[in-house]
Amino acid sequence: MKVLKFGGSSLASPERIKLVSKTIQKHLEEDAVVSVFSAFGGVTNDLLEMAELAAKEDIRYKEILAANEKRHLDAARELVPVANQSSILSKIKNEFNRLETLYEGVYLLNELSDKTRHVISGFGEILSSQIIAEYFKGLGIKSQFADTRDLIVAKNASEKVQVNYDLTNANIEIFFGSHQSGLYVVPGFVSKNEQGFPSTLGRGGSDFTAAIIAGALHTEKVLIYTDVNGMYTANPNLVPHAYSLKEISYEEAMELSHFGAKVLYPPTIQPLLDKKIEIHIKNTFEPEQAGTVISRSSKKNFRWVTGITHIDSIKLVNIEGSGMVGVPGFSKRLFETLYLEGVNVVLITQASSEHSICIAVKADEAEKAKAAVDEAFQNEIAFKKIKPAEIEGNVAIIALVGDRMKSHHGLSGKMFSALGNNNINIRAIAQGSSERNISAVIAKKDVTKALNTLHEQFFEVPSKEINLFVTGVGNVGGKLIAQLKKQEDYLLEKLRLKIRVLALSNSRQMLFNEDGIDLDNWQEELKNGEPANKQEFLDRVREFNLRNSIFVDNTASADISQYYKHYLADSVSVVTCNKIACADAYENYEQLQNLAREYGASFLYETNVGAGLPIIDTLQNLIASGDRIQKIQAVLSGSLNYVFNTYDTSEPFYKVVEQAKEQGYTEPDPKIDLSGVDVARKILILARESGLKLELDDIERDDFLSQESLHSTSNEEFFELLKKDEPAFQKIYENAKSKGSELKYVAQLENGKAKVGLQEVGPQHPFANLSGSDNIVLFFTDRYPEQPLIVKGAGAGADVTASGIFADIIRIGKK
Structure with a gap:
């Protein structure tokens, strides 16, 4: 016998129910099937929302109730042959009449008890399973309806569920022993309490229902059909590169589900663990996919970390004070207080100094926890031995999970390093003695970044x-x-x-x-x-x-x-x-x-x-390796080098500058280059990288432009003034030419001082014959005192500048 469970997303429409029936029929070819059904997608949320509205005397619940009644009636009319519809339509109307009566009571009393909430929330599963049972009947498939309210006995306290397995297993064995069928249709989620009153197994309880039945009947496996291909390395909605896991252990599955993986309801594993019954998580819409097998071990998972998960609906409660230090029984009093208030503690961390304890609880239980703690320790608070409990919200827990983590060193370091490198602050840390789970509390806003960071670190490396x-x-x-x-x-x-x-x-x-x-x-x-x-x-x-x-x-x-x-x-x-x-x-x-x-x-x-030249990188490496800069001489302006390499008086100076601007060698405002400001900035940067604390005003500038052009306010005015100053440029050029020299705009750093200006260089100088827009830098250092370390190449232009930026991006990527 096989036990199959189908979630609400698999039953969201009649078309999906028809797809589910094909999957069930395929399994029926091999063995008898117990099929457990959730409510139609979204129905349970609607049922509880209506209850809350009714309790607030908000009559909008009636609109939602009417819409849900229509949805179920429409589904029945589409799925069930006309000749067989009267019975199921009558059942649906009866159930909604009962619901309406319950809501009216809540509305009139202005009160919603836990008992009423459990009764109301179970209607979705009863309705869906009854409609589906009739659908199978119309297909000619004989099925037996098994009402789990008559089988499963549970004790509920709010959302906390305890199953009486002795009574439950006995009920299941008797029912399935006395009803022989190839197909059993079973509503999930619902049960009864020990007093015989209808109750539930908590949100997600349909998984639990399937597991309870499988455990009682000692089946080989349970198949949980949902809308994803199994359990994932992380939430695929938040981590695009997450992928489904082929196999994980019971313990790993429990850790992942407890810490937010919503594919499986946490208590589901409990009745299957000792009996070694496998759980197969399958995709209703891609049933041929392997999905995830949950079993005793996860040998096929070769990674140290199996999955990354998170809980975001939590708050921290911090208790701090010197009155805690060395006081026996303080923790016992604290956790006993929380237990008596029914507050579940999700995470605990305590400083070794015993000066503080930090606990994480569900967000909606934080105020209750604080009130209980403050009352229990009111004397200590009054005498200022401890502070009143403080609540911290907007936090979440992220967790690494894996059976093999305990046999691999350094995982915690990798985790915290990866988070720290991305500015993700850790508020608290917890790790169980089994070393199967490492948890950290972070800001809620950082959850997506943290999950992707850790997934990249542990699952996508080396990409x-x-x-x-x-x-x-x-x-x-x-x-x-x-x-x-x-x-x-x-x-x-x-x-x-x-x-x-x-x-x-x-x-x-x-x-x-x-x-x-x-x-x-x-x-x-x-x-x-x-x-x-x-x-x-x-x-x-x-x-x-x-x-x-x-x-x-x-x-x-x-x-x-x-x-x-x-x-x-x-x-x-x-x-x-x-x-x-x-x-x-x-x-x-x-x-x-x-x-x-x-x-x-x-x-x-x-x-x-x-x-694009590696000038700064070379300088930084020299300094980092212990070398000391004695002198730097450089031609650092590709634009000025291009201008003075090109200008030979055959064309006016302003024309050459225009060409440089058009080719992208100058700044948008060419005056920045020709004034020497750009070169002054560059030698200033090299000076600072060398360890000097210089300012731009400390750089001596020898201007070759007229003061009038230096103070121009637009490119148009600047070029007009360059035309006017053409005789001066020709004179500078002819003077250099007469000596067999070339004009270079040179930057120099020596003895803690820097200067820039136009110089004449002879044919033997390293700066001579520097073509086009090339740059050159001479590093004279303790290691290179006579023959300098030279960096030379194209120093201007959009392509080479872009390639330098590209190289910096790659450098960061390879960190």
Whole structure:
């Protein structure tokens, strides 16, 4: 004999019931079947909602009651042949008449007792099973209806269920021994108490019903049909990469179900454990799928961690005070008090100092727990030996579960490290002596991020998902997006990195998509985005609250750079080619570095100096390895190098600058480059990376532009002034040429001082023959005193700058 149970989602419509009947008929080909049915999907919730409304004298319950009556009558009319309908329609109307009477009583008394709540909530299963029994009769399949109110005897206290197995097993054995049938139709969830009054087995009790019957009849297995392919590594609604488990142990299943996995009602395992009856979790809509087998062991699960789960409807109750230290029996009094109040403790943690105890309870029991504790310890509170109990809400419990965890070292460290790296604070920790469960209390807002972080750590390694929030999609940003798209497959295959762009913004529009933006069509999608707003952009990143998040700034905006500190403080890494933040006041630069360290985020800005060249990285490695900088000499402006390499007086100076701007070598405002401000910022950044506390005003600048052009207020005015100053530029060029020298805009750092300016360099100088927009940096250090360490290459342009940003993103991904 087989025991099959079908949940409410499997019975949500007549079409689904017909699908269920096909599954049952297939099993009937092999053996007799006991089929246990939940209420139609959503009905039990409606029944309880109506009871609450009636207790509040809210007549809206009548509308819901009428809708439910119609739903059941319509289902019966569709499933049962017309000739057989009168009997079942009469039963349905009788049941709803009884319900109406119960609700009227609740309405008139303005009171809803636990006893009445249990009676009302069981009507859904009675109705669904009676309709389905008639449906089978219409199919020509003989079935026996078994009313579990006559079989299962349970003692209920609110939602806490205790089954009298002696009476229950005897009832089941007698019934099935005296009624011979190929198919038994059984309502789940409902029972009776020891006084013979109708009761229930608690929410989810249809699973429990099937297990009780299977245990009493000593069947080989129980099949639980639901709407998913078994028990998952994590909640698939919150963790997209979660997958179903082929096999888990009874103990693992109990841990997962107790800690929030809703596929299985926790007490279900109890009557099956000692008898070694397997539980098969199957998908009604994909019955050919293997699903999950719950049995004595989980040998087929090769991972140390079997699953990750959570409970979010909890609150913490904290008891603290010096009066607890060294006092025997304090914990006994505490937990005895909670027991007498009927408060279930979900998690316990106590400091070794005995100065505090933290317990987690169901959210709706927290106030009751506090009141009971404060009353029990009123003397200690009055004498200030302990503080009144404090309630902390907006928290959740996450848990790692697995039989093999106890034989593997370092799992706790990996768990807490992964959470900490994503700015997920842990409020309390608990681990059982069996080491099958490691639980942590975190903020409720962090649950989705925590589950995905831990799933990535324990189930998806070595792959890693990186979430990008990009502002600035012009030359550099556009090239970056193109590179990300082109390298998508390579990154996943070779580096195990899945990079998703979740947000894009320019100065006008911004676009968000938590599932990832289509990089083939991002321009059109961005055009239809919402108005750009820097604060709103930050708020949305916080709202997404995703692991491995990176804010990418491809702009030259001072306003945007002011937001870096907020991203870093939320453990969102920052990658930028925007030099303003690192060249800002030293205290602001230092604050960003400190925030990155404090919150475990990365702050990378390699492209601030030399675009895609590894200049900052090389300098940082020299310093980290104990070397000391003596002098830095550099050509750091690709735009200025391009301008002076190109300018030969055959075309006016302003034309060459225009060409540089058109090719993306200069900032949007070319004056920033030609004034030397950009180079000054770059040498300042290198000075700070070398350990010096310099400000931008400390950088000496030797200007080659006229003061009038330096104080121009627009690009148009600036270019007009460059035209006017053409004779001066020709003179500078001819002077250098007459000496056989080239013009280079050079930055130098030596003896704690820095300066920038236009210089003439001879043909033997390392800066000579520096072509196009190339940059070059000479590092003179204790290890390289005479022959400097040289970094040289393309130092400007959208492509190389984008590739430098890309490299920083990869560097974070590989951490």
